[in-house]
Amino acid sequence: xxxxxIFSEFFKNNGVVMGSLxxxxxxxxxxxxxxxxxxxxxxxxxxxNLPPAEQGGPKDVYTLSNYQQLIYGSDTTRQTYNTVxxxxxxxxxxxxxxxxxxxxxxxxxxxxxxxxxxxxGFVRLLVVLLIIPYWINEILRAFALRIIFGDSGLxxxxxxxxxxxxxxxDFIRQDIALYAGLGYxxxxxxxxxMYNVIESLDxxxxxxxxxxxxSWLRIxxxxxxxxxKPGIASxxxxxxxxxxxxxxxxxxxxxxxxxxxxxxxxxxxxDSLNWQQGAAYxxxxxxxxxxxVLTVMKAFKVNMGDIGK
Amino acid sequence: MSSGVAIDLExxxxxxxxxxAVREANVNINGGDFFSFLGPSGCGKTTILRAIxxxxxxxxxxxxxxxxxxxxxxxxxxPTALIFQNLALFPLMKVWENIAFSMEVAGASAAExxxxxxxxxxxxxxxxxxxxxxxxxxxxxxxxxxxxxxxxANPDVLLLDEPLSALDLKLRQHMRTELREIRRRVGIxxxxxxxxxxxxxxxxxxVAVMKSGVIDQIDTGHNIYDHPSTPFVAxxxxxxxxxxxxxxxxxxxEAVISTRRSGDLLAQITPSQVGKLSVGxxxxxxxxxxxxxxxxxxxxxxxxxxxNVVNQEFEGNSFSVFLEGxxxxxxxxxxxxxxxxxxxxxxxxxxxxxxxxxxVVMPVGELAxx
Numbered sequence: 053x054x055x056x057x058i059f060s061e062f063f064k065n066n067g068v069v070m071g072s073l074x075x076x077x078x079x080x081x082x083x084x085x086x087x088x089x090x091x092x093x094x095x096x097x098x099x100x101n102l103p104p105a106e107q108g109g110p111k112d113v114y115t116l117s118n119y120q121q122l123i124y125g126s127d128t129t130r131q132t133y134n135t136v137x138x139x140x141x142x143x144x145x146x147x148x149x150x151x152x153x154x155x156x157x158x159x160x161x162x163x164x165x166x167x168x169x170x171x172x173g174f175v176r177l178l179v180v181l182l183i184i185p186y187w188i189n190e191i192l193r194a195f196a197l198r199i200i201f202g203d204s205g206l207x208x209x210x211x212x213x214x215x216x217x218x219x220x221x222d223f224i225r226q227d228i229a230l231y232a233g234l235g236y237x238x239x240x241x242x243x244x245x246m247y248n249v250i251e252s253l254d255x256x257x258x259x260x261x262x263x264x265x266x267s268w269l270r271i272x273x274x275x276x277x278x279x280x281k282p283g284i285a286s287x288x289x290x291x292x293x294x295x296x297x298x299x300x301x302x303x304x305x306x307x308x309x310x311x312x313x314x315x316x317x318x319x320x321x322x323d324s325l326n327w328q329q330g331a332a333y334x335x336x337x338x339x340x341x342x343x344x345v346l347t348v349m350k351a352f353k354v355n356m357g358d359i360g361k
Numbered sequence: 362m363s364s365g366v367a368i369d370l371e372x373x374x375x376x377x378x379x380x381x382a383v384r385e386a387n388v389n390i391n392g393g394d395f396f397s398f399l400g401p402s403g404c405g406k407t408t409i410l411r412a413i414x415x416x417x418x419x420x421x422x423x424x425x426x427x428x429x430x431x432x433x434x435x436x437x438x439x440p441t442a443l444i445f446q447n448l449a450l451f452p453l454m455k456v457w458e459n460i461a462f463s464m465e466v467a468g469a470s471a472a473e474x475x476x477x478x479x480x481x482x483x484x485x486x487x488x489x490x491x492x493x494x495x496x497x498x499x500x501x502x503x504x505x506x507x508x509x510x511x512x513x514a515n516p517d518v519l520l521l522d523e524p525l526s527a528l529d530l531k532l533r534q535h536m537r538t539e540l541r542e543i544r545r546r547v548g549i550x551x552x553x554x555x556x557x558x559x560x561x562x563x564x565x566x567x568v569a570v571m572k573s574g575v576i577d578q579i580d581t582g583h584n585i586y587d588h589p590s591t592p593f594v595a596x597x598x599x600x601x602x603x604x605x606x607x608x609x610x611x612x613x614x615e616a617v618i619s620t621r622r623s624g625d626l627l628a629q630i631t632p633s634q635v636g637k638l639s640v641g642x643x644x645x646x647x648x649x650x651x652x653x654x655x656x657x658x659x660x661x662x663x664x665x666x667x668x669n670v671v672n673q674e675f676e677g678n679s680f681s682v683f684l685e686g687x688x689x690x691x692x693x694x695x696x697x698x699x700x701x702x703x704x705x706x707x708x709x710x711x712x713x714x715x716x717x718x719x720x721v722v723m724p725v726g727e728l729a730x731x
Binding site: 254256257259260261262263264265266267270274275278279 | 414416435436437438441442443445446447449451452453454462463465466467510514
């Protein structure tokens with residue numbers, strides 16, 4: 053009922069021709085770029101990896117074997133688990149969570165500062181300075197970080213110059229470079245939603261709380277953070293999803309021993325040319341991250357609608 | 362019940378860079394008074410309020426609350442509570458949590474806070490509404506919640522920054538009565554900021570009229586209306602007919618002004634103007650529209666003006682008659698509605714008269730804009 057009203061209003065405002073065109077584009081985007089690719093991946097994940105000649109033949113039936121591969125590996129007796137891949141999966145999820153939490157703590161003070169000193173030229177300059185590095189390709193940025201974190205990189209040189217360390221620290225092997233790269237890759241997606249909601253907070257509320265004697269901590273706990281919650285949730289969702297699904301940063305900054313789950317997906321698709329297996333891994337990752345996001349949102353009492361704001 | 366705490370501003374200056382927001386303010390507010398700062402927007406009245414509440418420090422001078430110098434004491438440590446123009450209720454907290462926020466800060470238990478909030482909700486006639494969110498209340502109810510929240514900490518002084526400006530006319534008039542009633546009950550000092558002269562005059566014991574950082578007059582509402590001390594006050598508070606001219610003669614507490622277009626007019630010299638006027642100087646004479654009345658005779662005395670009716674407007678409780686005197690002088694007269702159909706036809710020549718006691722004369726000065 054309500055949807056119908058929105059549509060008729062939309063056509064009234066834009067005219068039938070323009071309205072249909074816009075609706076058509078939105079429909080195209082939804083169906084061809086979002087729904088169909090995902091459905092085809094889902095379909096792939098339940099099929100055998102067959103040579104072209106056998107595709108569509110009698111052997112081309114639905115199967116759970118691709119999912120079994122993730123859980124049990126190639127062990128057909130189902131006695132032992134595929135610990136290598138499962139560990140990579142768990143580690144990816146935990147690391148993505150850690151990156152998200154780290155970003156929340158890093159961005160909140162900055163977003164608060166930016167949001168509450170709105171209108172000043174300095175703040176606008178600061179925002180531009182934050183955006184400019186993102187004009188550079190993600191892969192180039194990852195390589196830049198690799199250079200900075202390298203054995204004779206800027207960071208190690210600086211640390212040794214300050215006599216904080218005698219030997220260069222192997223940031224790459226310790227995965228410090230990886231986490232820094234992941235954190236940096238999506239930090240703006242955390243910052244801007246937070247900045248937007250904090251900017252919309254009425255300053256008088258902070259002053260009213262101050263007038264009533266509230267401490268700095270209480271003002272944030274009771275007024276700023278509850279107000280910023282939808283922004284934090286929206287930023288956290290994006291950072292978590294994108295970190296868990298990142299490929300460039302783990303590929304370039306990851307240590308030799310550490311695999312990211314997306315790298316496994318990549319290997320199935322690209323190296324093993326087993327799209328069916330890769331699709332199953334990708335679907336597991338997608339479903340898990342969605343479930344985690346929904347659970348965390350429920351725990352923190354955030355509505356899906358608030359995030360869309 | 363406290364008897365209220367006095368507030369004194371001693372030679373207070375507030376500057377922002379080169380801009381002087383408040384110039385040499387000297388105000389003594391009696392404990393338990395309802396005191397209003399009245400002035401157009403940008404006159405510095407909110408700045409004074411912020412200085413009293415502690416959100417900014419005066420550049421010079423002292424602010425005393427209950428005799429104690431407030432220099433260096435933050436807003437949370439002062440015995441004042443501020444009600445913001447937009448109320449600044451916390452939208453994500455329930456009404457009772459809003460009201461008891463100051464107690465939460467002080468570390469009171471939830472049960473204590475709830476009890477006190479319910480008492481205050483009772484006082485503002487919103488009992489049983491504590492579990493709602495502020496957004497579920499009407500404008501007037503939010504207003505009352507903001508008052509209750511400010512009163513919760515038992516402040517000695519309540520500071521109100523144009524809190525009624527967002528309400529519609531009927532509610533605003535109702536809230537005026539309610540605010541006075543609340544003040545009578547709690548007995549603390551109220552300091553009220555407004556650009557609405559109606560609010561200032563109806564509610565306040567004392568009104569300070571401000572223009573561009575300067576306090577022009579501090580007096581009762583009645584005296585401010587009847588005996589304005591500057592042309593600004595005369596033209597800002599209520600409506601006034603202004604006649605410019607030269608002082609022709611001064612005798613006792615009356616002066617004759619030789620106006621440019623309306624002949625010689627007689628006016629009273631109010632105590633605040635004594636000694637400021639001398640014969641031959643330019644002066645401004647003010648007569649309220651309601652001080653003018655129709656004269657039976659065509660007398661041409663020093664308290665009568667002849668003018669032609671341009672048009673009239675029906676105001677409900679009165680008629681506003683717009684007239685044009687000699688040389689195109691615009692005059693407005695207000696006649697109470699006592700059931701007349703009509704006051705005068707357009708173009709009709711009328712003879713108006715007034716009591717000299719209702720006309721005030723003062724040296725030339727700045728007027729309120731419009």
